[in-house]
Amino acid sequence: MLETERTILRPWRETDAEECYRYAKDPRVGPIAGWPAHTSVENSRQIIRDILSVPETYAIVWKETGLPIGSIGLHHNDLAEGEDEAELGYWLGVPYWGQGIVPEAARELLRHAFEDLSLARIWCGYYDGNVKSERVQKKLGFRYQWTTDAVPVPQMGETRKGHVNLMTREDWLCSH
Ligand SMILES: CC(C)(COP(=O)(O)OP(=O)(O)OC[C@H]1O[C@@H](n2cnc3c(N)ncnc32)[C@H](O)[C@@H]1OP(=O)(O)O)[C@@H](O)C(=O)NCCC(=O)NCCS
Numbered sequence: 635m636l637e638t639e640r641t642i643l644r645p646w647r648e649t650d651a652e653e654c655y656r657y658a659k660d661p662r663v664g665p666i667a668g669w670p671a672h673t674s675v676e677n678s679r680q681i682i683r684d685i686l687s688v689p690e691t692y693a694i695v696w697k698e699t700g701l702p703i704g705s706i707g708l709h710h711n712d713l714a715e716g717e718d719e720a721e722l723g724y725w726l727g728v729p730y731w732g733q734g735i736v737p738e739a740a741r742e743l744l745r746h747a748f749e750d751l752s753l754a755r756i757w758c759g760y761y762d763g764n765v766k767s768e769r770v771q772k773k774l775g776f777r778y779q780w781t782t783d784a785v786p787v788p789q790m791g792e793t794r795k796g797h798v799n800l801m802t803r804e805d806w807l808c809s810h
Contacts (some may be wrong), residue, residue, distance in 0.1 A: 635690065643692035643706065649737065650693055651679035651704045656685075657727030665723055666764050669789045680768065690751075694739050703727045706739050706745055708718045708756070713798065718754040720747060724770075730764070737773050744774065748806045755802050761787070763793035771799045774810055 646654070653676035658664060672678045676766040680687045686693075691707030704726035719777040722743065724736050726732040747753045758776050776799035785796035 636742050636746055638738045641698055641739050642695040642697060643739055644695060646682045646686040647694045648679055648682055650702045651675050651682060654678040654682060657703065660728050662728055663725050668787045701732050707745055713757045720753055720756055722756050722758040736770055740774055744806060748803050755797060755800060757800055758797045759796055776801050
């Protein structure tokens, strides 16, 4: 479990399905990040079981209510293949947008990644046009690496232009 001023980051539980569905059913949340909107509480429960219940993926719990409002995690994938690297991913329920909540949670997760897990590189990307996520990555101090014209987005059955950013351990140490 990790903690920030306004949030707790803790593993997802199947009993979070209703709160997960409340926010993940909104078509403004998943599709821009590359996954379809959740279709039912049962669908959210299955996604919690199959996708979100992995190490280093956390429910963002709003301290004021004690309920999950989004998700954040460190993943291994094509971009972050090495043992000492990960990709940062996140989403937040629309009613909570614009209060700096994901940057706050991400700063703590980056600290955890570099200090506790001793990772060397954290990648973070966004699809062209996702200016909100672009802003989050800029504010966190990620540095632009490259753009790919046709990145496969398997869950949406399409390709998109994607931008890739990076933060190294040295970058992080320099700013702390
Ligand atoms: C991207 C996202 C996680 C940002 O989280 P957040 O906690 O709202 O982040 P911030 O409060 O720092 O806001 C980021 C930007 O969103 C924009 N924004 C703020 N409030 C907004 C609102 N109510 N509606 C629309 N855009 C808003 C602003 O441009 C802001 O940048 P600024 O601080 O320079 O003004 C959230 O918008 C989200 O879940 N989007 C859908 C999923 C997604 O894109 N995930 C990332 C995939 S790469």
